[in-house]
Amino acid sequence: MPADEVALVQNTWNQVKTNEVDILYAIFKAYPDIQARFPMFAGKDLDSIKGTSGFALHASRIVSFFSQYISLLGSEGTQPAIKTMLNQMGQNHKNRGVPKQQFNEFETAVMSYMKAHVSFGPNVEKAWGDAFDKMYAVIFSNL
Ligand code: HEM
Numbered sequence: 001m002p003a004d005e006v007a008l009v010q011n012t013w014n015q016v017k018t019n020e021v022d023i024l025y026a027i028f029k030a031y032p033d034i035q036a037r038f039p040m041f042a043g044k045d046l047d048s049i050k051g052t053s054g055f056a057l058h059a060s061r062i063v064s065f066f067s068q069y070i071s072l073l074g075s076e077g078t079q080p081a082i083k084t085m086l087n088q089m090g091q092n093h094k095n096r097g098v099p100k101q102q103f104n105e106f107e108t109a110v111m112s113y114m115k116a117h118v119s120f121g122p123n124v125e126k127a128w129g130d131a132f133d134k135m136y137a138v139i140f141s142n143l
Contacts, residue, residue: 001134006074012118012128013070017063019117024059026048027109034102040088069135085140090142100140102129107132 001009016023028035028046036042040054049055068085072078093103111128114120 001073001130003018003074004081005130008124008127009073009131010070012120012124013067015118016114017067020059020063021050023063023110023113024055026113027106030109030112031102031105034105036097037098037102049068070131073131081113086135086138087142090139093139098134098143100143103136103139107136110126 025046028041032046035046038058040058041049069082072082072085110132111125114124114128118124121134
């Protein structure tokens, strides 16, 4: 990805990345079918699980993974590391039966979250779209 896009993604992500619980809540709220995939959350009321330690733990796992991916974007030397982490994640999620459609829902939910919380002009939206495309190109090759 071009350096200016990487900077836009990193700067906007830095503004929300400590809102882990809020981000996972927004994803589950918009897409209950994603929540339903988690044995520990399936069938439970979202507002009542939001404050639990299990919810915080999973929120921080997802957000840290994302933060790691975003921090590795940009420099050529980190491309093998990105591929390795994404392939591993793709395999884990294939084993759980997560379909592409749910990953696309995840993207839509994260994009909406970003739009609501940071200044999100067309250039930022394009940069985020490219970051997701690059991530999903590797993950989807495993599903
Ligand atoms: C773990 C589902 C997308 C990152 C898990 C687990 C489930 C799951 C069921 C196991 C939780 C546990 O029992 O501890 C899903 C579904 C997705 C999705 C349905 C649909 C979009 C993502 C995305 C990311 C991600 C987009 C990263 C940006 C992780 C990480 C773990 C995890 C880091 C913990 C490590 C592992 O066990 O693989 N996911 N996931 N997931 N997920 Fe996802």
